[in-house]
Amino acid sequence: MTIYVTKNYDEMSKKGAEIIAEFLKVKPAANLGLATGGTPVGMYKELIEMNKKGEISFKEVSAYNLDEYYPIEKTNDQSYDYFMKDNLFNHVDININNTHIPNGMAANCEAEGKAYDELVRATGGVDIQVLGIGGNGHIGFNEPSDIFEPITHQVTLDERTIQDNARFFNSIDEVPTQAITMGIGTIMTAKSILLLASGSGKATILREMLLGKVDPRVPASILQFHKDVKVVLDEEAAAELLSEIK
Numbered sequence: 001m002t003i004y005v006t007k008n009y010d011e012m013s014k015k016g017a018e019i020i021a022e023f024l025k026v027k028p029a030a031n032l033g034l035a036t037g038g039t040p041v042g043m044y045k046e047l048i049e050m051n052k053k054g055e056i057s058f059k060e061v062s063a064y065n066l067d068e069y070y071p072i073e074k075t076n077d078q079s080y081d082y083f084m085k086d087n088l089f090n091h092v093d094i095n096i097n098n099t100h101i102p103n104g105m106a107a108n109c110e111a112e113g114k115a116y117d118e119l120v121r122a123t124g125g126v127d128i129q130v131l132g133i134g135g136n137g138h139i140g141f142n143e144p145s146d147i148f149e150p151i152t153h154q155v156t157l158d159e160r161t162i163q164d165n166a167r168f169f170n171s172i173d174e175v176p177t178q179a180i181t182m183g184i185g186t187i188m189t190a191k192s193i194l195l196l197a198s199g200s201g202k203a204t205i206l207r208e209m210l211l212g213k214v215d216p217r218v219p220a221s222i223l224q225f226h227k228d229v230k231v232v233l234d235e236e237a238a239a240e241l242l243s244e245i246k
């Protein structure tokens with residue numbers, strides 16, 4: 001695992017974009033695993049700029065997103081489908097047919113989960129998976145639990161997650177209470193992982209994730225067992241980590 005500590009959100013975003021760009025230069029037909037939330041938005045902006053300047057291309061890229069609220073229509077501006085178009089896909093040269101997000105209107109979430117994992121597997125697996133981290137340690141929408149969920153599945157969101165995500169909605173009552181997410185097992189099959197985190201609100205969970213025991217109560221702690229993880233933090237997010245290892 002390599003941990004990069006950058007000055008602030010903008011520097012974190014630039015470093016994250018640099019890592020993805022380097023990757024795309026080596027493998028233009030990469031399978032990118034993508035994430036939503038506030039954290040990667042700055043990185044997506046950087047990637048859009050690089051794409052506009054012709055420094056990188058998404059023409060051959062396939063994208064697989066981590067998760068989607070459930071139930072939610074693609075046209076809902078709170079859906080992750082909408083988010084990805086708004087924050088990345090509509091602004092780069094990616095073929096939209098090569099972008100994949102769990103179906104928030106699936107009639108059968110179990111079948112949807114199986115089909116999604118099969119799709120990821122059949123295309124050779126995710127080359128580099130972008131992750132944020134929830135304040136409770138979730139990755140994707142894998143909430144703290146007694147087990148590490150192996151496959152893409154339906155989840156009930158934690159109260160903490162609903163509160164954290166309420167800032168994107170008009171009121172907390174509008175936040176969906178369910179989602180479909182890649183499982184921890186699905187995420188762990190990615191060949192490499194890029195986790196981004198910013199701000200003091202993430203400092204405690206990052207210390208637990210990186211220095212604590214591997215425990216499904218802190219889902220992101222499983223990444224200690226992955227062989228190729230890059231963690232890009234800003235100074236605020238890294239604060240407890242740095243004070244611990246000094």
Ligand SMILES: N[C@@H]1[C@@H](O)[C@H](O)[C@@H](COP(=O)(O)O)O[C@@H]1O
Nearest residue numbers: 036037038039132133134140141
């Ligand atoms: N499902 C997403 C996660 O993929 C994201 O990493 C996390 C943190 O979000 P943020 O980046 O806004 O702090 O919570 C969201 O609900």
